[in-house]
Structures are given as structure tokens and as C-alpha cells.
Amino acid sequence: MNAATSWTYVLRLGDDALVMSQRLGEWIATSPQLEEDVAVGNIALDLLGQARTLLTHAGELEGAGRDEDALAYFRDEREFTNVHLCELANGDFGHTMARLLVFSAYQSELYAQLSTSSDPTLAAVAAKALKEVSYHRDHATQWVLRLGDGTEESRRRMQAGIDAVWPYTFELFEADRLLDEQVEAGVAADPVAMQPPWSAYVTTVLQKATLALPTAVPAVTGGRRGIHTEQMGFLLAEMQHLARSHPGATW
């Protein structure tokens, strides 16, 4: 174990993956096509797998005896450190694919950097997850291209989706003291280095999809400090209800 790694940093990564997974899971049985149910379900499960490993690692680093379940199901809203982008309600399919595009493009840069982290556990998780998120990014890209460069209606919805999620992308690259220290220690991925390739990838996809690059200003942030949007409480209620009603339940 690497003492230089902040458990809070690992928690942030785990919370992003967990909350994003929960949102994607909502599409199962309601997506546009049976095939897409499975595809989105696969992506959600990949993210859940990442979340489990990351939360377990965070719990070990914290040293207070909390495991992945304790962190996922028995923390309240103010203790969650995910970015707002992940917790936003799904909207329509275009909105969901817009979010998946910007988020998986971010995760691709994140895990590429983390695969050389000085924390060996983080490096191992990242190396495995990189293949997964490359596929997520590809899946989102394919849909953004087809819907953006599709019918008038699909184009309108795809543009609306991108415009809606864009203000929340800035938080992905927001630095604070903790992150700066972790970057300095060689543990964390540096947002300054991640942003340009992220921007290049997303911009290229939007251009190919004949979509306009949004000009929206950044949304108010705060997810890393436990300040969330009003949609977060509903998500947690659904996600945590069973575990809290029946603590320790197994099947």
C-alpha cells in the first residue's frame, strides 16, 4: 500500500464510477432497443466493477474498517465526492449518450495516466479499466455520430444533449489542493494534461457528427466537496434503499 495516496482521491474516482453506473443501469429494459439494453448494461457493469475495486482500495487507505459496501450504501449525500456530471438525470437517449461520450473520453485520459501511477493498486485498476472505457467511448461515439448526423429530430435531440451536459464537463478538470498534492506525489492524473486530448477527441466527434460545439459557461461545481444537485438524493435513495432496509442481506 502506498502511504502517499490520499483515500479521498481514490474515493472520488470510485464515486464517479459508482454513480455513473447507477444512472446507466436505469436504462436497462427501457432503452431504444433490446440490444442497447445489453450494451448499456455491460457498460454500467464495467463501471460498477471499477467502483468496487476503487472503493475497496479507498476503504483500506482510510483504515477505518469500511469496505466497498459500507462506502457505497452507508454514506449520505454530503459524503459523496462524485462530479455533478455523473449524477444528472438521464434525460433522453441522446442526453445519455452525450454524457457517456464526455465522461468516457475523460476516463480514457484519466486511466491512461493512472496506469503509471506511483500507487501500484491504482495503476493496476487503471490498466484494466482503460480497455473497458475505450469501448464505452467507442459506443458513445458511434451513437453521437449516428444521431447527430441522422434525421432532423435525432440531430436536434443530440445537440440538446450535448448542450445540456457541456456545462458540467468543466468540473472533471477542476483542481484543488488535494488533487495538486496527489499529482505532485505521482499518484493522481494531472487534469492540466488530460484536458487538451479530451477536448480534441470530443471536438472531433462533434464535428464529424455535424454538431455545434457548445459555448455554454461552466455550471456551478461542488461535487468533490459533497455539494450535489437536487437529483443526487433521489439516486441515492434508490441505490441505497435495499442495503439499508436489510443490512448484510445476501442472495
Added chain:
Amino acid sequence: MSERPDRPARRDWPLWEIFVRSRRGLSHTHVGSLHAPDAEMALRNARDLYTRRQEGVSIWVVPAAQIVATSPDEKDAFFDPAADKIYRHPTFYDIPEGVDHL
């Protein structure tokens, strides 16, 4: 979320037949079919539907409409004449002792 876009268009998605090669050296085998708007998406859907449990190392997708198949009506003419031609099977040779399989 409550919106249900493209209900009619969804039915227009063509059917694709999926072939998966389970490992190097084996042939691609038909595993099933799925709907997808185009070939690229068909490949991705096939990856998600048919290789979730490491079933494959290669996938082919073929538009179902492009497959020319024998008709059940022609079954007799196509296949029955082979039924009584046992000399086409290599069953008239003595297998040398100690050889289990030929």
C-alpha cells in the same frame, strides 16, 4: 426518460446474422441474430450479446437479407438422395490395429 423516440423507425432496423470464432484455428460458427441500424453497430451489438463470457476472438456480421438459403420445400430433392448412398461414407475399410481414430 418517458419519451419514446423513433418507435416506427426502430422496426426498420435490419436483421443481422452473427458468426463467432471461438478461438484461433476454429471456424466462425453461427450463434444467432440481432437488429442493428448498420454493420458497425451490428458488430458492437454482437460483441455485447454474444461474447460477454469470452466466447470469441473474432466476429462476422452478415445482413440476414443477403443470405441465400435452401427452402424447406426443396428439402427432399436436396438432401434425401444422399440417404441410401452408404458407400460415400468411409466405413468399408479395415482400420489397422492400434489406430483409434482415422
